[in-house]
Amino acid sequence: MKKMMFLLLATVFMLSACSSNSGSGASSDPAKKEITVWAWDPNFNIAALNLAKERYMAKHPDVKINIVENAQADIVQKLNTGLNSGTTKGLPNIVLIEDYRSQNFLQAYPDAFRDMSDSIKGTDFADYKAGPTSYNGKQYGVPFDSGVTGMYVRTDYLKEAGYTPEDMQDIDWDKFIEIGKAVKAKTGKDMLTQDPNDLGLIRAMIQSAGSWYLKEDGKTPNIAGNAALKEAMENYKAMFDANIVKTNSDWSQFLAAFNSGAVASVPTGNWITPSIKAEASQSGKWAVVPFPKLKDTPNSVHASNIGGSSWYVMNVDGQDTAADFMKETFGSDKELYQDMLNKIGIIGTLKSASSGSAYDKADEFFGGQKIYADFAKWTTEVPNVNYGLHTYAIEDIMTVEVQNYLAGKDIDSVLNDVQAQAEAQLK
Amino acid sequence: MKAAQPQSKFGPRFKAGLTGWLFIAIAVLMICAFYFYPMIQALILSFQTGTGSNLKFNGIDNYARLFTDDMFLTAVKNTFIYLIFQVPLMVVLALFISVLLNNPRLRFKGFFRTAIFLPCITSLVAYSVVFKYLFSSDGLVNALLLKLHLIGAPIEWIADPFWAKVTIIIAITWRWTGYNMIFYLSGLQNIDNSIYEAARIDGASAIRQFFSITIPMLKPIILFTSITSTIGTLQLFDEVVNITKGGPGNATTSISQYIYNLSFKYSADFGYAATVSYSIVIMIIILAFIQFRVAGDRNE
Numbered sequence A: 001m002k003k004m005m006f007l008l009l010a011t012v013f014m015l016s017a018c019s020s021n022s023g024s025g026a027s028s029d030p031a032k033k034e035i036t037v038w039a040w041d042p043n044f045n046i047a048a049l050n051l052a053k054e055r056y057m058a059k060h061p062d063v064k065i066n067i068v069e070n071a072q073a074d075i076v077q078k079l080n081t082g083l084n085s086g087t088t089k090g091l092p093n094i095v096l097i098e099d100y101r102s103q104n105f106l107q108a109y110p111d112a113f114r115d116m117s118d119s120i121k122g123t124d125f126a127d128y129k130a131g132p133t134s135y136n137g138k139q140y141g142v143p144f145d146s147g148v149t150g151m152y153v154r155t156d157y158l159k160e161a162g163y164t165p166e167d168m169q170d171i172d173w174d175k176f177i178e179i180g181k182a183v184k185a186k187t188g189k190d191m192l193t194q195d196p197n198d199l200g201l202i203r204a205m206i207q208s209a210g211s212w213y214l215k216e217d218g219k220t221p222n223i224a225g226n227a228a229l230k231e232a233m234e235n236y237k238a239m240f241d242a243n244i245v246k247t248n249s250d251w252s253q254f255l256a257a258f259n260s261g262a263v264a265s266v267p268t269g270n271w272i273t274p275s276i277k278a279e280a281s282q283s284g285k286w287a288v289v290p291f292p293k294l295k296d297t298p299n300s301v302h303a304s305n306i307g308g309s310s311w312y313v314m315n316v317d318g319q320d321t322a323a324d325f326m327k328e329t330f331g332s333d334k335e336l337y338q339d340m341l342n343k344i345g346i347i348g349t350l351k352s353a354s355s356g357s358a359y360d361k362a363d364e365f366f367g368g369q370k371i372y373a374d375f376a377k378w379t380t381e382v383p384n385v386n387y388g389l390h391t392y393a394i395e396d397i398m399t400v401e402v403q404n405y406l407a408g409k410d411i412d413s414v415l416n417d418v419q420a421q422a423e424a425q426l427k
Numbered sequence B: 001m002k003a004a005q006p007q008s009k010f011g012p013r014f015k016a017g018l019t020g021w022l023f024i025a026i027a028v029l030m031i032c033a034f035y036f037y038p039m040i041q042a043l044i045l046s047f048q049t050g051t052g053s054n055l056k057f058n059g060i061d062n063y064a065r066l067f068t069d070d071m072f073l074t075a076v077k078n079t080f081i082y083l084i085f086q087v088p089l090m091v092v093l094a095l096f097i098s099v100l101l102n103n104p105r106l107r108f109k110g111f112f113r114t115a116i117f118l119p120c121i122t123s124l125v126a127y128s129v130v131f132k133y134l135f136s137s138d139g140l141v142n143a144l145l146l147k148l149h150l151i152g153a154p155i156e157w158i159a160d161p162f163w164a165k166v167t168i169i170i171a172i173t174w175r176w177t178g179y180n181m182i183f184y185l186s187g188l189q190n191i192d193n194s195i196y197e198a199a200r201i202d203g204a205s206a207i208r209q210f211f212s213i214t215i216p217m218l219k220p221i222i223l224f225t226s227i228t229s230t231i232g233t234l235q236l237f238d239e240v241v242n243i244t245k246g247g248p249g250n251a252t253t254s255i256s257q258y259i260y261n262l263s264f265k266y267s268a269d270f271g272y273a274a275t276v277s278y279s280i281v282i283m284i285i286i287l288a289f290i291q292f293r294v295a296g297d298r299n300e
Helices: A002-019 A045-059 A072-085 A099-108 A127-133 A155-160 A173-187 A200-207 A227-241 A251-259 A270-277 A319-328 A334-343 A371-379 A391-406 A411-425 B012-045 B061-066 B070-101 B109-121 B124-134 B140-147 B161-189 B193-201 B206-234 B238-243 B255-265 B270-295
Strands: A034-039 A064-069 A094-098 A141-143 A149-154 A192-194 A245-247 A265-269 A286-289 A309-313
Touching (some): A034 A045, A034 A072, A034 A319, A045 A064, A045 A319, A045 A334, A072 A094, A072 A099, A072 B255, A094 A099, A094 A319, A099 A127, A099 A309, A099 A391, A127 A141, A127 A309, A149 A270, A149 A371, A155 A173, A200 A227, A200 A265, A200 A391, A227 A391, A227 A411, A265 A270, A309 A319, A391 A411, A411 B070, B012 B270, B061 B270, B070 B161, B070 B206, B070 B255, B070 B270, B109 B161, B124 B140, B124 B238, B161 B238, B193 B206, B206 B270, B238 B255, B255 B270
Parallel strands (some): A034 A064, A192 A245
Antiparallel strands (some): A094 A309, A149 A265, A149 A286
């Protein structure tokens, strides 16, 4: 009987010991020499991290840097559950966050991220990165991948249709559709491929005019009466109506569409370059032209951004080491940026590193075009917008209504309905 | 002698009871810590609002919001479409297959039973990915149908709102029919063969035997499988996320996927996500109650 009692007490004690652990685990050691970094995409972000690690370790052999690859969705999930549970155990020192989502984290967990103002200057980076990476006047993120857009085109298909890449310099979307129709008529190939569940193209179109789904405050839906969005959607529909769009339903079909030669252009971020070049047999057949602009929206430019990301240092043990790592690598090391461009094709957003031999390199895959110099130039032109908190929530509402719009619903009632739904839902 | 003097108010019966409690104490504690504590926490959370860890109480606002939230209502509608078509379809199919496989004259019984049961031990994600490719517009299913001249043009299984739902229903039926079949098989083996013999002597046809003996005798098991299937369908997540991602538009989004979106895809609204979770609890309670009323025995 006593043994039983003892067993019971022991169990109770063990359980309570388990649960009270988390509160007292804040032994702070900001200068801890071992740090962990989370990122996604082994061919892009992880590859960049490895280059940075190599360069940093040469100067600081006492620091240990662990690089962990996670899918982006997993990072979002782990960060949210970790931060929400109130324990920072198991979280990394540095994490990569997509710009569209960064304000969610900065505003939802204000104490979780380290203010980097003492290590880097926000103004050293491309201006449009300021919106996503700072909050309340403080610079939290270290801006990284530019996500600058371009229009990748197949020169051989254009030629068959009677056009050259020169004809696509500084055009608007009307002209793009006109060329697309000619390409379809002459070659039978679609002009571009789109996943109806991913409105990235519309996002890029409206950012090219300095507009977004939300108003400046990052919270109020800005759908009804948003002229840029209206024009972007009209262009989007016009492409479908012109029958120049091949639909895809996921990433691998998206890649297959241009690797197999089924489409004549890919309007997206510069991070697609390695995937375009993955099909070596198409070498010399591609060119990159400026992103088309919105015709009737006055401040639209030939540059935009899609899906860039930035680094964030977390307030956990080793934060000073992590901040120093960021400061010496992505925050200032121009040679690192040359390396990243040469070896991986990454275009960063550090202003002082946006020139140099790597940018002047002619790429034979793109017919000898200096595409990186072009992208670097466009990076400086991208309008700054506040992505705010609800990009993906609004986009889920939008995808349904965009389908209705494509099926014939009137544009103004589409926008009004999205506005009403967004207002009801985003409280 | 000892028995004559009452030692204390803790008599032997109480002691026996205490020993029993001690035996299950660890399990009870674990269940309280890992089941009931999170449930209560989630209930408290469902009355709070805010992003991430900035939470504040806002009474029943979250529950009121459910009724004006179009995306939630779409998710509920989708889930109920799955429920209404898929659960009866699967129950009937499982019943039919189990009766065939229970035939004593059938050869290779073990093989067929294994083959039909196998889908439900495959990984949810793995089979979803395979289904996605089978049903893609240039996938095997379309190729087959085109070859057989059953269709003129490829069906957009994933990209069309109607066919996307059909694809999900086909997928979950494939995955779970074998699971339910096992319950029916074990039920069928508990029905005394002499009942069927007697029926045959009385001249009852096979169909008559099925409806007048098999179904009534299996009633508790049918009730059990329909309730577990209902619960399973209301919690549907993996298939929808991996096959259609909830699209096109929100045409296939399930309630569980909406909970995931609220927590992780949008702006970390854990309070409202907990509210949606509790709405599933309430729906399951109501549906199980109805099913018990319709199918349950009165003397139970």
